[in-house]
Amino acid sequence: MKIAIIGGGAAGLMVASTLVEEKVNAEIYLFEKNDVLGKKVAISGGGRCNVTTGITDKKELLSKYIRGSKFLIPALSAFSPKDVMDWFQSHQVPLKIEQDLRVFPKSDIGEDVVNLFYKILRTSQRVQLHTSETVKAVSSFDNKFTIVTNKKEYDFDLVVITSGGNAYKHTGSTGDGYDFAKACGHTITNLGPSLNSFEIKEEWVKRLSGLSFPDAKLIFILDKDKKKEVQGPLLCTHFGISGPVVFALSAHLAFSTISKLSPKKIKLNPLAIEHFDSYDKKVMALISNNSAKQILNTLSELLPKSFVEELLIMANIPKDKKSAEVSKSERNRICNLLSPGIELALISRRKGDEFVTAGGVELAEVNNKTMQSKLNPNLYLAGEVLDIDGLTGGFNLQSAWATGRLAGINIAKMVRYN
Numbered sequence: 001m002k003i004a005i006i007g008g009g010a011a012g013l014m015v016a017s018t019l020v021e022e023k024v025n026a027e028i029y030l031f032e033k034n035d036v037l038g039k040k041v042a043i044s045g046g047g048r049c050n051v052t053t054g055i056t057d058k059k060e061l062l063s064k065y066i067r068g069s070k071f072l073i074p075a076l077s078a079f080s081p082k083d084v085m086d087w088f089q090s091h092q093v094p095l096k097i098e099q100d101l102r103v104f105p106k107s108d109i110g111e112d113v114v115n116l117f118y119k120i121l122r123t124s125q126r127v128q129l130h131t132s133e134t135v136k137a138v139s140s141f142d143n144k145f146t147i148v149t150n151k152k153e154y155d156f157d158l159v160v161i162t163s164g165g166n167a168y169k170h171t172g173s174t175g176d177g178y179d180f181a182k183a184c185g186h187t188i189t190n191l192g193p194s195l196n197s198f199e200i201k202e203e204w205v206k207r208l209s210g211l212s213f214p215d216a217k218l219i220f221i222l223d224k225d226k227k228k229e230v231q232g233p234l235l236c237t238h239f240g241i242s243g244p245v246v247f248a249l250s251a252h253l254a255f256s257t258i259s260k261l262s263p264k265k266i267k268l269n270p271l272a273i274e275h276f277d278s279y280d281k282k283v284m285a286l287i288s289n290n291s292a293k294q295i296l297n298t299l300s301e302l303l304p305k306s307f308v309e310e311l312l313i314m315a316n317i318p319k320d321k322k323s324a325e326v327s328k329s330e331r332n333r334i335c336n337l338l339s340p341g342i343e344l345a346l347i348s349r350r351k352g353d354e355f356v357t358a359g360g361v362e363l364a365e366v367n368n369k370t371m372q373s374k375l376n377p378n379l380y381l382a383g384e385v386l387d388i389d390g391l392t393g394g395f396n397l398q399s400a401w402a403t404g405r406l407a408g409i410n411i412a413k414m415v416r417y418n
């Protein structure tokens with residue numbers, strides 16, 4: 001039997017390694033267009049590779065996937081974050097769980113993760129690594145496949161598409177897998193960017209470039225007047241907003257129209273304090289304790305000073321006003337800005353900086369217990385090419401490992417029984 005794996009990223013490397021570990025009696029070709037394997041894996045997590053998450057609660061884990069969570073249940077049960085950790089550690093890649101539950105190699109070197117796969121695959125007689133070989137076309141006839149690359153034409157009995165999405169294109173993931181899946185009869189859903197920053201209209205945010213709010217809340221309306229909130233660290237930049245809470249926002253807005261002509265309005269609550277009254281109580285207490293101080297300095301005990309300066313401009317209150325002289329209506333203006341939040345207008349996504357692609361191969365056409373195509377029994381799919389995407393925190397690699405593992409295990413079973 002001849003098996004082709006198209007794409008040597010997270011999912012493809014896991015499929016190939018699983019086939020090796022399961023001692024599958026087949027010739028395995030791994031095609032990777034780059035001259036190295038796992039280019040995106042190596043740079044992920046800022047070069048440290050956030051391999052998975054320390055979250056163990058299944059419901060919480062599934063809530064981190066914006067699309068595909070239900071589909072992922074069997075894969076995440078069969079190869080959970082804990083299993084992923086055990087797997088890497090049993091292969092001499094020691095890991096650590098950080099305070100926010102992100103899991104990294106102890107070395108903080110993403111390359112260590114990729115090198116493990118090189119070790120597994122290079123020591124196998126069964127795997128042929130075809131790096132620097134780009135698959136140009138896949139066609140299928142009578143459940144057999146022909147693959148044309150930039151070097152040669154091949155015939156295969158079984159194909160696994162693990163070519164990733166189309167985010168961070170310079171890493172090789174240029175969306176080719178969608179064309180291959182389509183050529184095999186699959187439907188591709190709408191595609192959109194996810195886990196990206198936003199350019200915004202408000203100049204005051206840009207003036208605060210470099211300032212971060214460790215626990216901000218963003219409130220927005222999703223389709224059909226559905227109010228949604230996301231919470232976490234936010235970073236002001238020279239173009240707008242970024243950081244984990246903004247990436248979470250972008251995941252929800254992956255398919256929303258956002259432009260200068262059609263800006264998306266959101267609200268920023270900088271301390272994620274729910275109610276106007278709670279802010280008011282805090283502000284009142286601060287004022288009564290610091291009555292002789294300028295209001296700028298008083299409020300700077302609650303919020304970053306540079307932000308308070310902008311807040312006071314928005315509230316039309318002189319920053320050097322004595323705290324004791326701030327009127328009730330002025331206090332109301334401040335608290336009304338903070339809760340529910342200050343309105344911001346998103347005017348565009350930061351082009352090309354999204355981490356993942358939302359959308360992909362239609363999940364209804366893939367068996368989630370095996371990763372086998374429902375349209376062709378000799379075709380498997382795994383990783384970001386599927387209509388699955390998660391938030392930041394190790395969830396996207398986790399789904400790539402888990403779907404890759406499940407595909408590998410089931411291909412091994414299939415080959416054994418044939």
Ligand SMILES: Cc1cc2nc3c(=O)[nH]c(=O)nc-3n(C[C@H](O)[C@H](O)[C@H](O)COP(=O)(O)OP(=O)(O)OC[C@H]3O[C@@H](n4cnc5c(N)ncnc54)[C@H](O)[C@@H]3O)c2cc1C
Nearest residue numbers: 007009010011033044045050135164172383384394396397
């Ligand atoms: C900057 C950045 C940081 C990230 N950090 C994290 C993180 O820390 N944790 C996390 O969980 N997720 C992270 N992600 C997301 C995560 O890296 C991806 O979701 C994951 O790598 C997807 O795995 P995959 O195998 O499906 O696709 P990829 O890893 O993208 O692999 C696909 C492979 O297929 C190859 N390929 C494509 N087309 C062809 C072709 N025609 N012929 C041959 N080869 C082809 C590509 O070159 C590529 O190597 C990050 C993403 C980015 C861009």
